[in-house]
Amino acid sequence: MIIQRLDELAAQIDIPLEILQRKTLNSDFKLKVPMHFAQQIEKGNLDDPLLRQILPSIEEAQTAVGFSQDPVGDLKANPTESLLHKYEGRALLITSPQCDIHCRYCFRRHFPYEQAKKRHWQQALELLATDSSIHEIILSGGDPLTLSEAGLIDLLHQLEQIPHLETLRIHSRTPVVAPNRANMKNWLAVLNASRFNKVLVVHCNHPNELSDETHQTFQLYRDVGVTLLNQCVLLKGVNDSAGTLKRLSKKLFSQGVLPYYCHLLDRVEGAAHFEVDTTPTWQIFETLRKELPGYLVPKLVREIAGEPYKTPIYENADT
Template sequence: MRKEGKSAPWQKMLGDSVVSAEMLGQWFDISTEALAPVIRRYPMRINPYFLSLLRQSSDPIARQVIPDPRELDENGFTQEDPFFETQRSPVPYLVHRYPDRVLFLVSGQCAVYCRYCMRKRNAGLKKTVGPLDVEPVEAYIRSTPAIREVILSGGDPLLLQDDFLNDILSRLKSVSHVGRLRIHTRVPCVLPQRITISLVDILQRFAPLYINIQFNHPDELTGEAANACAMLADAGIVLGSQTVLLKGVNDDPDTLAALMEKLLACRVRPYYLHHPDPVKGTAHFNVPVEKGLHIMENLRQRISGIGIPHYVRDHQGISGKMPVSAKPCVQNGNRAFDDCQGL
């Protein structure tokens, strides 16, 4: 097996990323003065592969990764951690929000930094776990039999070194009450070169392993991304997609229908369409619930049921993502959409 070293092509691509306003200004006609303070607050990383997908600074792919001065405006979104993940962390790097599953935030690094990220407070700012950090997490999971599933998230778990990722997965797999492992990642979409034969060789040892990949636009499903998905699917890994509904990126039925069709062709089952979370610095990506419902209705009329994702949104104080449905309900005398069923 090839050892991943500093010279691995995907690592070299990360090292060649656009990370400053000055670098970005070499590619696009942008105001470096306006963007520099945004980047100081929320880091930017656009790796050369993803940069190659950008046509202009305002296209739907670019909007996801090019900083916007509106990130420094609250516009009603005042909380960096609206779902209180920090308070629901019994040991560092672990979030225990739902009884039967935990989130292990293994990495503070991503292959790109998405401007709408629900963990914008961490992306590019938190350190990645080391071996000593894994031990208390493993001990907590071992001592909590209700935990049936561990989800590696971050940042992006697939930016860890192969050997370390193998070590983490092995430790978790050895806990008898943990029945399945899941990885949340954008890497097959934003840095498909990271899906190497050696990485797949490691991942396939941990069946049943579920990988949810975030794809937001059909143009992200390039030949390289499709090949990365094929390598994972061929290895028996169950692939699902998570898409974030984003203003100016994919908030129209044609775009999302094309995305879902392409995902199905790549053996990635559409899983979630996330309504945007109310995270500080992301208000300019927000979409009205009514528009999301309209898009879902349109998708149902034109795509097979296997291509229809669950339209969900997260709620403060509720233990779980809740489906957004069109059934109207009345709260405090106001008509509202029933995105709170299960309360």
């Protein structure tokens, strides 16, 4: 079940509708949250970090200098509909315009997904086939795991026909927010038989997002030879403390997932209220480096439009 109405959310989290209404605005980027994720929200807690990620807040109406509709330059790196080619050796295929959840800080909340709805896969696949410098294909969106099982299998078979592709990387929030949707038996069997090196990068920002169901889903992917990594976004009021990120890294690892990236907020219009100031960020990561083994400390990065890689952020860097 997907919650798309404020009254449904209010009933689920035991907060009076009139209180939620005072906190929200009517947005073109609509409320959308799977029941599994909603069940992880603490009932009665208006400041719950999971609720903050999905509630269309009146703070989204604030304007801020430096925030735009295309903060990472996706549209300029768009050689054809559905294909992004920003980094050496890698290309990203927008496989679906849909997500199972609408995260309020999403850097693609203004992306023209009507292009991807046309599914110009054939043109994208032809471009991939002619560029032997591309060795890794990244399935993104939206969320690729919102495709039908048959659609995913068909796409994988087509990608396997391109001989210079070696690695399949899937970026998905579905295994975290709606884990049962990711448990597609035939899809997992095809993944198991695939010649590709296989990587699943999930997106989890807070330890409370993880559950027995996420653990079971991660294990299914590990069982078919998929390497599991996590990326999170540093978000004010959600995970902007060393304690929270420490618990997140340890819980991810207990479920078979390695922390990979912690992104500074992409400066997309409507999300300025999530940005964490520089000084607290340094303090958080200094504490993490002291209290966690290196393999549990995610790399702090920012994506800068036009740069050929994710930019590592260090204390003496100008952010």
